[in-house]
Amino acid sequence: MSEELKTSEELAAEAETSAAETPETTETAAPEEPTESMADYAEELEASFKQIHEGDILTGTVIGVSESEITLDLKYYTEGIIRLEDFTSDPGFNLKEDVHVGDEISATVIRRDDGEGHILLSSKEANDILAWDKFKKYMEEGTNLTVKVGGIVKSGVVAYLDGIRGFIPASKLSLNYVEEDALNDWLGKELEVRVINADAENKRLVLSAREILREKADEERKAKVSNVQVGLVTEGTVETIKPYGAFINLGNGLSGLLHVSQICEKRIKTPAAVLSEGDTVKVKITAIKDGKLSLSMKALNDVAAEEVEEETFELPETEAATTSLGSLFKNIKL
Numbered sequence: 001m002s003e004e005l006k007t008s009e010e011l012a013a014e015a016e017t018s019a020a021e022t023p024e025t026t027e028t029a030a031p032e033e034p035t036e037s038m039a040d041y042a043e044e045l046e047a048s049f050k051q052i053h054e055g056d057i058l059t060g061t062v063i064g065v066s067e068s069e070i071t072l073d074l075k076y077y078t079e080g081i082i083r084l085e086d087f088t089s090d091p092g093f094n095l096k097e098d099v100h101v102g103d104e105i106s107a108t109v110i111r112r113d114d115g116e117g118h119i120l121l122s123s124k125e126a127n128d129i130l131a132w133d134k135f136k137k138y139m140e141e142g143t144n145l146t147v148k149v150g151g152i153v154k155s156g157v158v159a160y161l162d163g164i165r166g167f168i169p170a171s172k173l174s175l176n177y178v179e180e181d182a183l184n185d186w187l188g189k190e191l192e193v194r195v196i197n198a199d200a201e202n203k204r205l206v207l208s209a210r211e212i213l214r215e216k217a218d219e220e221r222k223a224k225v226s227n228v229q230v231g232l233v234t235e236g237t238v239e240t241i242k243p244y245g246a247f248i249n250l251g252n253g254l255s256g257l258l259h260v261s262q263i264c265e266k267r268i269k270t271p272a273a274v275l276s277e278g279d280t281v282k283v284k285i286t287a288i289k290d291g292k293l294s295l296s297m298k299a300l301n302d303v304a305a306e307e308v309e310e311e312t313f314e315l316p317e318t319e320a321a322t323t324s325l326g327s328l329f330k331n332i333k334l
Contacts, residue, residue: 052076052119054109057126062103065095072105072121079118082107086122088163092150106130124163131162132200139195144212148190152183159191164205168193172208175217217253222291224254230285233300238279246271248283248295256293258283263297 052058060072060080070087072080082105084095099105107121108129114120138145147166151158156169170178173186197206236248236256245259258281260271268274275281287294 052109052112054112056109057106057129058109058119058121059104059106060121062099062101062105065099065101067094067096070095070099070105072107074119076119080107080121081114081118082121082123086110086120086124088160089124089165090150090160090163092148093160093163127163128200128203131164132198134162135164135195135198135205136200139198142194144192144194145207146190147193147207149186149188152187155180157183157186159193159207161195161205161207164203166193166195166205166207168207168209172196172206172210175210175213218291221253224252225288225291225293228254228285228288228293230288232285233282234285235280235282236295238275238277238281241271241275241277243270246275248281250283250293254293256283256285256295258295258297262286262295262299265298265301 058072058074058080060074062070063073063079064071068084070082072082074080084093086107087093087095087099105123106126107123108125109119110122110125111120137143145161147159147161149157149159149168153167156167157173159166159168168191170180170183173191178186191209192212193207193209194211195205196208196211197204199205234250236250239247239249239255241247243260245257246263247255248258249255258271260268263271263274281297282300283295283297284299285293286296286299
């Protein structure tokens, strides 16, 4: 059959088949670009208009550290620079070892342009304002701090706290006074200290390790005392003599008070009448109260009496089993 003779029904069917075989093409809409507003740049805009003046205290994030300076990101159109001499007064401070990328540092603007387009900053000046308030808070709260002894001076040592020079008197280095000729032994040592004086006006910072050491010693003493029992008889050394009694060193970090009334049967006016420092004495622990030991020499007479009484009546087991009444009375004269 020729195309000219196709019926209208056949032509319609062919049209439908052709439409089905030809894929329908549709236009794909291009993705919309995100719209931006001024709010997206608020932080950058605020920084660009911010006026920085000499004396302002800025806080930035460390983005670079060399042996001579620190570079800070101030979220400003330019970066901040802190030179070593403007960071700390500590002569032993090492920037590359003690400052790290990511640290936050507050510093005072000392020049808005260092000649290379950077803002020149000083942590030392900022510390003079910020650190003293922090030191006062440390003192009020009794905060424990770790410092390193960096110098020896008359009657004590020097350590730096947040870049500020602190003084530790020889009397505050240890539980016992440290003699001046022994101070060099403390150079370079790390100590746990507390602030005991923070005078911002006179730039006077005083630190002490003694209070912490005393507390630790007290805790250790309490632990040791908890293992001691009343009635224990032991030996000790006369450590110090006072008008009211003598302190006896019992060893192992323990000591106790031997009251003047507990030294002997006789009434004496002062312990020095009977005892001297360094004497070795035998004492009995008579009481334990608030972690303190009370001692007595006089009570040893009762202990001796008890021992004699026990020896009088106590017989060895083998002898007790074989002794007859006759043997017990054979030496008794009537």
